[in-house]
Amino acid sequence: MTDARKPFLRLDNGEELPIKPRGYQLMSRPMLNRGTAFTHEERTALGLTGLLPPGSNTLEMQVRRVYAQYQSQGDDLSKNVFLTQMRDRNEVLFYRLLSEHLEEMLPIVYTPTIGQAIELYSDWYSRPRGVYLSIDRPEEMEDSLSNYGLDADEVDLVVVTDSEGILGIGDQGVGGIAITTGKLAVYTAAAGIHPRRSIPIVLDVGTDNLRLLNNDNYLGERHARVRGERYDEFIDRFVQVVSRMFPGALLHWEDFAADNAHRILAKYRGEHCTFNDDIQGTAAVVLAAALAGVQRIGSRMADQRIVVYGAGSAGVGIAEAMRDVMVSEGLSREEANRRFWCLGSRGLITQGMGSRVRDFQEPYARPDDEVIGWASTGNRIGLLDVVQRVQPTILIGTSAQAGAFTQEVVTEMAKHTARPIIMPLSNPTPRAEAKPVDIVSWTDGRALIATGSPFAPVRHGDVVHYIAQANNALVFPGLGLGVSVSKASRVSDRMIEASARAVADMAQDREPGAPLLPSVDQLRTVSAAVALAVCKAAAKEDLARVELTDPVQQVFAQMWQPTYAKIVL
Numbered sequence: 001m002t003d004a005r006k007p008f009l010r011l012d013n014g015e016e017l018p019i020k021p022r023g024y025q026l027m028s029r030p031m032l033n034r035g036t037a038f039t040h041e042e043r044t045a046l047g048l049t050g051l052l053p054p055g056s057n058t059l060e061m062q063v064r065r066v067y068a069q070y071q072s073q074g075d076d077l078s079k080n081v082f083l084t085q086m087r088d089r090n091e092v093l094f095y096r097l098l099s100e101h102l103e104e105m106l107p108i109v110y111t112p113t114i115g116q117a118i119e120l121y122s123d124w125y126s127r128p129r130g131v132y133l134s135i136d137r138p139e140e141m142e143d144s145l146s147n148y149g150l151d152a153d154e155v156d157l158v159v160v161t162d163s164e165g166i167l168g169i170g171d172q173g174v175g176g177i178a179i180t181t182g183k184l185a186v187y188t189a190a191a192g193i194h195p196r197r198s199i200p201i202v203l204d205v206g207t208d209n210l211r212l213l214n215n216d217n218y219l220g221e222r223h224a225r226v227r228g229e230r231y232d233e234f235i236d237r238f239v240q241v242v243s244r245m246f247p248g249a250l251l252h253w254e255d256f257a258a259d260n261a262h263r264i265l266a267k268y269r270g271e272h273c274t275f276n277d278d279i280q281g282t283a284a285v286v287l288a289a290a291l292a293g294v295q296r297i298g299s300r301m302a303d304q305r306i307v308v309y310g311a312g313s314a315g316v317g318i319a320e321a322m323r324d325v326m327v328s329e330g331l332s333r334e335e336a337n338r339r340f341w342c343l344g345s346r347g348l349i350t351q352g353m354g355s356r357v358r359d360f361q362e363p364y365a366r367p368d369d370e371v372i373g374w375a376s377t378g379n380r381i382g383l384l385d386v387v388q389r390v391q392p393t394i395l396i397g398t399s400a401q402a403g404a405f406t407q408e409v410v411t412e413m414a415k416h417t418a419r420p421i422i423m424p425l426s427n428p429t430p431r432a433e434a435k436p437v438d439i440v441s442w443t444d445g446r447a448l449i450a451t452g453s454p455f456a457p458v459r460h461g462d463v464v465h466y467i468a469q470a471n472n473a474l475v476f477p478g479l480g481l482g483v484s485v486s487k488a489s490r491v492s493d494r495m496i497e498a499s500a501r502a503v504a505d506m507a508q509d510r511e512p513g514a515p516l517l518p519s520v521d522q523l524r525t526v527s528a529a530v531a532l533a534v535c536k537a538a539a540k541e542d543l544a545r546v547e548l549t550d551p552v553q554q555v556f557a558q559m560w561q562p563t564y565a566k567i568v569l
């Protein structure tokens with residue numbers, strides 16, 4: 001008697017998934033397709049006879065071939081396109097290749113190259129990936145999400161952007177969808193989040209980017225950004241629909257402009273399982289780097305004077321996380337707030353700026369009598385003015401202003417502190433506030449450095465300085481995994497702090513020139529450690545909805561591995 005279930009895929013967890021499509025239909029499903037790795041018997045059973053060259057490959061042989069093809073691509077953008085196309089053809093092969101060459105390929109599928117791919121999204125468009133929700137047709141939201149084809153219990157993660165603040169390249173309209181697919185690639189490669197248990201989404205609310213509005217190829221809604229009440233209603237509808245349709249999913253907000261980012265997070269985090277990567281993910285990783293830095297110089301957070309250049313989503317998120325650590329070290333909240341000097345596009349943020357100070361910046365606004373006479377030109381108190389007066393021990397760059405940490409600023413800072421901690425965190429690479437090679441040279445090798453995008457090591461005298469990449473990629477994958485394993489009902493500040501400490505614990509190398517953070521090639525281990533810490537923190541706060549009897553095993557067992565599951569014929 002024939003078994004009606006056959007052929008089916010037997011997954012590592014014993015689950016059996018029937019394979020319904022045949023022939024080309026099957027090969028157009030990237031999660032089922034394995035191209036030349038189908039055996040002769042599988043080809044016969046699956047309607048593939050004659051549709052593939054006769055030779056059959058193992059996954060390892062396929063990886064060798066596609067890696068050689070990858071290396072023959074002329075430039076980074078072509079490599080990005082090559083990998084995107086492979087992901088659309090065969091996801092296991094894509095993730096296997098990516099995980100075997102993570103350090104080399106992360107800058108291609110993520111920052112910096114992804115910035116170029118996003119800017120060219122409509123010009124280079126070839127096929128869709130994700131869900132596109134338009135503010136002009138809110139009534140289509142449910143249909144659009146259900147067309148993606150996943151049931152209520154099949155989604156662990158939703159990554160969403162409205163594209164207003166993509167990396168440091170600003171408003172990118174519908175092209176921002178690619179940051180959500182890029183983040184999801186990192187979730188899977190780093191933390192083994194199953195590639196089919198997540199949804200990338202762009203909320204197309206229009207764009208204020210005139211280059212896009214005037215480009216005939218532009219594929220988004222062709223009008224200015226909708227703001228105000230209609231925008232808020234659209235976001236609210238989105239949150240309600242997602243939580244109704246996918247009640248178990250973590251909702252990850254990416255690259256919203258600062259005001260919306262802070263407002264949305266504050267509005268929904270108490271009721272929904274949600275977090276903002278730019279605010280909280282970045283805060284955790286930068287806190288980890290700062291903790292490692294102050295530990296290395298034998299100090300503590302509460303003794304630092306910190307200048308934040310670029311007080312937006314990332315900058316203020318970082319200040320909040322550092323402030324909380326200072327409070328746990330014994331400072332009052334008010335004393336801790338006074339350890340920060342934050343700058344925006346109008347210079348140092350002071351109380352006298354009145355309504356131009358945004359709500360989330362208010363705790364850090366400096367009293368006006370403190371800063372009398374600080375401005376060297378006009379009324380604007382610039383970065384050099386602040387560095388001269390404050391003599392900071394930590395300098396953070398989240399402004400997207402390329403080269404803002406000039407030689408004058410860095411040498412001034414280095415005059416007053418033996419080991420300045422300097423973090424030009426803006427992405428993509430051309431937006432960095434300074435290059436590590438210059439910082440090392442200007443400080444005669446004394447600076448402890450972390451950047452947002454990857455930079456090569458710098459040799460200075462006998463020491464090779466390895467540059468930590470303080471990118472939220474060290475945190476969000478593990479955070480997502482931890483939330484998914486523990487089925488946490490919320491993402492709390494304690495869970496974010498636990499992520500930071502887990503990352504910091506993995507950067508214990510004290511050799512001269514050692515990086516402040518674990519390197520990207522350790523991303524899988526880091527993500528597992530972060531997930532474990534998040535699970536424990538969730539359980540401690542009674543936010544976990546499953547019993548964590550053996551959390552190490554529970555985390556490990558949930559990490560998807562890029563291998564071909566057995567096909568039972």
Ligand SMILES: NC(=O)C1=CN([C@@H]2O[C@H](COP(=O)(O)OP(=O)(O)OC[C@H]3O[C@@H](n4cnc5c(N)ncnc54)[C@H](O)[C@@H]3O)[C@@H](O)[C@H]2O)C=CC1
Nearest residue numbers: 167168258310311312313314344345399426427452471472
């Ligand atoms: N390394 C990482 O993991 C992350 C890095 N970032 C990077 O940080 C940068 C900012 O991102 P977000 O905070 O999301 O953007 P945002 O728009 O929320 O913040 C940017 C801030 O910079 C300020 N700014 C603009 N011009 C300035 C100037 N001339 N001087 C001082 N401040 C100025 C703005 O007023 C704004 O407050 C981007 O380049 C982004 O790629 C963001 C998130 C994570």
Ligand SMILES: CC(=O)C(=O)O
Nearest residue numbers: 167168278427471472
């Ligand atoms: C890394 C990231 O989230 C950003 O640059 O916006």
Ligand SMILES: [Mg+2]
Nearest residue numbers: 167254255278
């Ligand atoms: Mg971001």
